[in-house]
Every structure is written in C-alpha cells, then in structure tokens.
Amino acid sequence: MEEIVLRMTREISMGLAKETHPRATIKCFTTYVQDLPSGRERGRYLALDLGGTNFRVLLVTLESESSVNIDGKTYSISKELMEGSGVKLFDFIAQCLSDFCKEHKLENANLPLGFTFSFPCKQQSIDNGTLVAWTKGFKADGVVNKNVVELLREAITRRGDLKVQIVAILNDTTGTLMSCAFHRQNCKIGMIVGTGSNACYVEKTSNVEMFPGYQNSSKPHMIINCEWGAFGDNGVLDFVRTRYDVEVDSHSINPKKQIFEKCISGMYMGELVRHILVELMDKDMIFKGVKSQTLQERGRFETRFITEIESDDPGKYRNAAMVMDNLGIRTSNEKDLMCLRYICETISTRSAKLAACGLVCLIRKMNVKDLSVGIDGSVYRFHPHYHRLLMQNMNLLLNGTVRYELVLSEDGSGRGAALIAAVCAKD
Numbered sequence: 001m002e003e004i005v006l007r008m009t010r011e012i013s014m015g016l017a018k019e020t021h022p023r024a025t026i027k028c029f030t031t032y033v034q035d036l037p038s039g040r041e042r043g044r045y046l047a048l049d050l051g052g053t054n055f056r057v058l059l060v061t062l063e064s065e066s067s068v069n070i071d072g073k074t075y076s077i078s079k080e081l082m083e084g085s086g087v088k089l090f091d092f093i094a095q096c097l098s099d100f101c102k103e104h105k106l107e108n109a110n111l112p113l114g115f116t117f118s119f120p121c122k123q124q125s126i127d128n129g130t131l132v133a134w135t136k137g138f139k140a141d142g143v144v145n146k147n148v149v150e151l152l153r154e155a156i157t158r159r160g161d162l163k164v165q166i167v168a169i170l171n172d173t174t175g176t177l178m179s180c181a182f183h184r185q186n187c188k189i190g191m192i193v194g195t196g197s198n199a200c201y202v203e204k205t206s207n208v209e210m211f212p213g214y215q216n217s218s219k220p221h222m223i224i225n226c227e228w229g230a231f232g233d234n235g236v237l238d239f240v241r242t243r244y245d246v247e248v249d250s251h252s253i254n255p256k257k258q259i260f261e262k263c264i265s266g267m268y269m270g271e272l273v274r275h276i277l278v279e280l281m282d283k284d285m286i287f288k289g290v291k292s293q294t295l296q297e298r299g300r301f302e303t304r305f306i307t308e309i310e311s312d313d314p315g316k317y318r319n320a321a322m323v324m325d326n327l328g329i330r331t332s333n334e335k336d337l338m339c340l341r342y343i344c345e346t347i348s349t350r351s352a353k354l355a356a357c358g359l360v361c362l363i364r365k366m367n368v369k370d371l372s373v374g375i376d377g378s379v380y381r382f383h384p385h386y387h388r389l390l391m392q393n394m395n396l397l398l399n400g401t402v403r404y405e406l407v408l409s410e411d412g413s414g415r416g417a418a419l420i421a422a423v424c425a426k427d
C-alpha cells in the first residue's frame with residue numbers, strides 16, 4: 001500500500017506540472033472552483049446530473065444552512081443513448097430538462113444551472129469543459145474533444161422552449177466536496193466510489209501550473225479533479241493486478257483505460273467476482289456438479305450482490321443462498337457459500353484498500369492534520385463494511401498522525417452543483 005501511495009503521489013505531481021502533464025495518468029484537472037461555500041448561500045438553482053445509467057434533473061432551493069430542499073426527477077439512460085449519437089444524448093437531456101421545467105413552471109425563470117457531468121473533462125473556465133474520454137460504459141459519438149456545455153446549450157437552443165443560464169460544469173467529486181463543505185469548513189476531499197471512482201481535493205493555487213493564473217491568482221486555493229480512475233494506465237499497478245483484472249479489462253468497452261477504477265468501482269467489482277467463480281467452477285472446486293449458464297454471461301453477477309452477500313451476519317448465508325439461487329445455482333452447501341462470501345470480501349476489501357491509498361496520498365500531499373472527507377457513490381453508501389474497511393486501512397497508513405472524518409455527502413451532484421452555481425453567481 002505504501003508503494004501504491006508513492007506511485008500515486010508521483011502521478012499527481014506530474015499531472016499538476018505543465019511539463020509532465022501530458023505524460024501523467026492522473027491528470028489533475030483544474031476545476032476553476034476556488035471558493036468553498038460559506039454556508040450562507042441561498043436561492044433557487046437547477047442542476048443536471050449525468051454520470052451513470054441514471055440522469056437527474058433537480059431543482060435545489062438553498063433555504064438556510066440547515067434546510068436545503070431538493071425536488072428532482074430521475075430518467076434512465078438507455079444503452080442506445082449511451083452508445084449512440086452524441087446529438088441524440090444531448091437532445092434527450094434537453095428534453096428531460098424542458099419537461100421538468102414545464103412541470104415546475106420554470107421554463108421562463110432563467111434560473112442558474114449547474115451541470116454535473118461526471119467524466120474526465122479539461123476545463124478552460126467554470127462554464128466550459130471538453131470531454132477527454134468517456135468512461136463507465138458510455139461511448140456516444142461526437143462528444144469526445146467537444147465542449148459539453150456548448151453541446152448542451154445547442155440542444156436547448158434547438159428546442160427553443162426554455163430559458164436557463166448554464167453557469168457551471170462540474171464533476172461529481174467536486175459537487176460532493178462542496179456539499180460536504182457547506183456544513184464542515186474543514187472538508188478538503190471529495191471522493192466517489194460508485195459505478196466509477198474518483199476524487200478531488202483542495203490544492204494551493206500556486207501549485208496548479210496548468211491554471212493560467214496560478215502565479216498571481218488572488219485566491220489561494222483551487223479544487224483539483226484528480227481523475228484517479230486512470231491511475232495505472234501506464235502499467236504502474238501491474239504489480240498488484242491479477243489475471244481476473246486483466247480479463248475484466250480486456251472485455252471492457254475501454255481496454256487498458258481506467259485501470260485503477262476497474263480495481264475499485266461498482267461497475268467492475270461484481271464482474272471480478274464472477275470471473276473468480278467461473279474459474280473455480282471450471283476447476284470443479286466450488287458448486288460441484290451444478291451447471292449455471294447464467295454465471296457464464298458477462299455482467300450477470302452484479303456488484304449489489306456483493307453488498308447483499310456481505311450483509312449476512314457472520315456465519316449466516318441467507319442472502320448468499322438467495323443470490324446464487326437467482327443465478328440458477330441452488331445450493332445450501334455452507335462451505336461453498338462461505339467461499340463465495342470470502343471471494344466477495346477479497347474484492348471489496350481490495351477496493352477499500354486502494355481507495356484508502358488514494359485518500360492517504362491526497363491527505364499527505366495537502367499536508368493537513370485535521371480534515372473531513374465527503375464521500376458518495378453506491379459502493380460506499382450501500383456496502384455494509386466499506387466505511388470501516390476504508391478507515392481501518394487509512395489508519396494503518398496514517399498511524400494516528402491525522403485527525404480525519406469520513407462523511408457520507410448527501411447528494412453532492414445536486415446540492416454541490418447548486419452551491420457552485422451560487423458561489424459563481426457571487427463573483
């Protein structure tokens with residue numbers, strides 16, 4: 001783990017420095033967010049949240065520090081939209097936004113809108129972001145290398161039935177940090193362990209060489225969107241990767257990309273477990289004599305099954321048996337179910353260890369001794385032991401030198417987007 005922290009630290013330093021940035025796997029993108037919320041932001045904002053299979057439109061009302069009202073609607077993004085034409089994807093987003101605004105009689109309200117777009121983006125300003133690469137199963141064409149804010153504006157203009165001001169584009173990690181910082185002034189990191197994984201942190205502006213004004217900015221800090229999912233794309237993680245990782249990667253939509261993310265996040269954890277199970281079944285070492293076609297199919301062992309299996313009390317295998325039953329493997333053999341649980345635990349524990357390495361790397365980089373970390377994402381939120389595993393492994397590395405708190409950051413993508421819109425509107 002120390003070796004991973006070391007390698008990660010190198011990639012982050014390379015990402016921040018102008019000369020080495022092109023070669024760095026952890027790009028450390030400038031977010032153009034330099035102010036954390038004060039807790040005094042108020043008003044009504046729209047937020048769009050695109051980052052996985054669900055797309056959300058939200059109306060966020062910051063009423064007081066203790067009362068933030070969120071009214072939202074979730075739309076699912078079909079595989080066709082994820083993999084089809086970019087114009088169709090953005091037309092769909094604009095249509096959802098328009099429907100939502102009409103339902104809430106907001107189509108002419110010209111509200112400020114924050115666009116949470118959770119993919120690697122190179123930003124030139126707070127309201128301009130160029131998609132560098134799709135991740136998490138998206139591959140809509142005509143979007144990579146384009147300014148996605150412009151694509152959204154064009155789609156809204158094509159409809160011509162809606163007035164909004166797109167004031168900011170942000171990553172979900174940034175939203176998570178902002179949302180946590182609204183209540184805790186010492187929040188310095190935002191992390192996501194969900195479908196994908198990533199983190200952002202508060203860096204000294206003077207270290208952010210990729211930011212044109214880094215030497216003479218009046219503001220001391222800049223939030224950096226690490227995009228740590230791509231760590232390992234140059235082979236530096238091969239010393240801990242297994243043949244299952246190699247398999248999962250080679251069958252993915254983006255082979256050899258997002259290597260760290262593929263060891264950590266929800267999109268891949270279940271698939272890793274499935275590969276291990278299939279190998280053991282082929283060798284007749286588990287579920288002897290049982291054949292299951294379902295388990296041979298890619299993606300059939302979902303990450304939420306890991307959560308379910310590990311939610312059984314120790315020594316109990318009720319959920320485990322149910323999960324396997326649904327996959328066509330009817331068994332009450334405790335030894336097999338024990339092994340199944342053990343396999344799930346190795347994958348979730350490894351994920352938490354790697355995420356802990358990432359957090360410790362950022363904490364040491366900032367050299368802070370007291371902080372909160374805002375965290376969101378389905379794996380962190382729903383896995384019964386993830387929080388504990390993260391802390392256990394961070395403690396191993398930090399050895400009592402830092403006081404930190406890991407906080408579930410509620411709805412960063414919505415509240416965070418509104419807060420950034422609010423902070424931008426102040427300028």
Ligand code: BGC
Nearest residue numbers: 118119120135192196197198
């Ligand atoms: C994306 C990040 C995002 C993370 C968590 C990754 O695949 O590249 O931008 O923050 O997923 O949603």
